[in-house]
Each structure stands twice: as C-alpha cells, then as structure tokens.
Amino acid sequence: MPADPPVGAGHPGDGVFRSSVRRRRSTASSICCARNGGGAVVNILSAASWFTYPGSSSYAVSKAPQWKFTNGIRLELRAQETTVTGVHVGMVDTDMTAALDVEKIDPAEFVRIVLDGVKRGQSEIVADDLSRRAKAALAHEPSLLVP
Numbered sequence: 001m002p003a004d005p006p007v008g009a010g011h012p013g014d015g016v017f018r019s020s021v022r023r024r025r026s027t028a029s030s031i032c033c034a035r036n037g038g039g040a041v042v043n044i045l046s047a048a049s050w051f052t053y054p055g056s057s058s059y060a061v062s063k064a065p066q067w068k069f070t071n072g073i074r075l076e077l078r079a080q081e082t083t084v085t086g087v088h089v090g091m092v093d094t095d096m097t098a099a100l101d102v103e104k105i106d107p108a109e110f111v112r113i114v115l116d117g118v119k120r121g122q123s124e125i126v127a128d129d130l131s132r133r134a135k136a137a138l139a140h141e142p143s144l145l146v147p
C-alpha cells in the first residue's frame, strides 16, 4: 500500500484527508484479517457523525461519511468473518481536546467501553451521553441547538 497522504495542520480539508487515511487503514486491516481467517476492525468515529456545532463543519463532514463507510464494510467483510464496529463518542481526554475546558471521558475508561462492546459483538458503540442524544436527535428535524 502506498504511504498515507500528508495531513496538513489546520487546513479545512484535513478531515477529508483523515477520512481517506481511515478508509485505507480499514482496507489494509481487513486484508490482514482475511489472511488470518477473520478478525475485528474498530473505527473510532464521533458524535459529530450526527450533528455539527459552529466551527466543526469540516470535522463533522469527515465523520458522517465514515459512519456510512463503516456500516458498508461491515456487510462486505461478513463473509470473511471480520467484524466491523463503529464507535461514537463526544469528548475523550486526549491531546486533541487538551485545549478544551469541557467534560471528557478518561481515555482508559473509553478503551474499556470499546473493548467490552467489541467482545459483546456490538456493531456500533455509542459511548457517552452526548453521542446518545445526537443519535436520538436524528429522528427529528435538524435543530439549531447542540443535542
């Protein structure tokens, strides 16, 4: 597989580049799983798959198609016994969110939630309240309010 495309800092297209990287990684992982008789692919998506807050449009536009992509390859990889789990979360305390003074999940707790869900065979893990509210809001007319 050719090298991943560079990800420029702060460019509005970053999210799209990262989507491209994720698609390539998922494809590479699935090939490895096939060679080994099956396995598991976990795609870390976001509550932003389902809503956009001011200033997050380019980030959100990278997450919504990844949600669709994840749901698509789940069907495509079933025959090779590879499971595909999409994970949605609002805020995890990582370098990415270091500058944000908001409530965040501890990374170790987040990993525990993800691994528990994968072991249970969940196709989708909605890891926190913000993500749960965002998913529930999809059933309604789009709102100007963050769910």
Ligand SMILES: NC(=O)c1ccc[n+]([C@@H]2O[C@H](COP(=O)([O-])OP(=O)(O)OC[C@H]3O[C@@H](n4cnc5c(N)ncnc54)[C@H](OP(=O)(O)O)[C@@H]3O)[C@@H](O)[C@H]2O)c1
Pocket: 004, 005, 006, 007, 021, 044, 045, 046, 047, 089, 090, 091, 092, 093, 094, 095, 096, 097
């Ligand atoms: N943190 C959150 O609240 C949150 C919430 C929802 C979803 N997410 C998603 O979770 C994922 C991980 O986020 P994070 O919070 O862990 O971010 P992070 O703390 O900024 O870490 C990002 C990691 O990705 C690596 N990376 C970036 N571009 C890469 C590339 N082109 N090739 C290989 N590695 C690359 C970075 O490596 P280097 O350090 O070497 O650059 C770094 O280890 C992202 O997709 C993010 O959108 C995060």
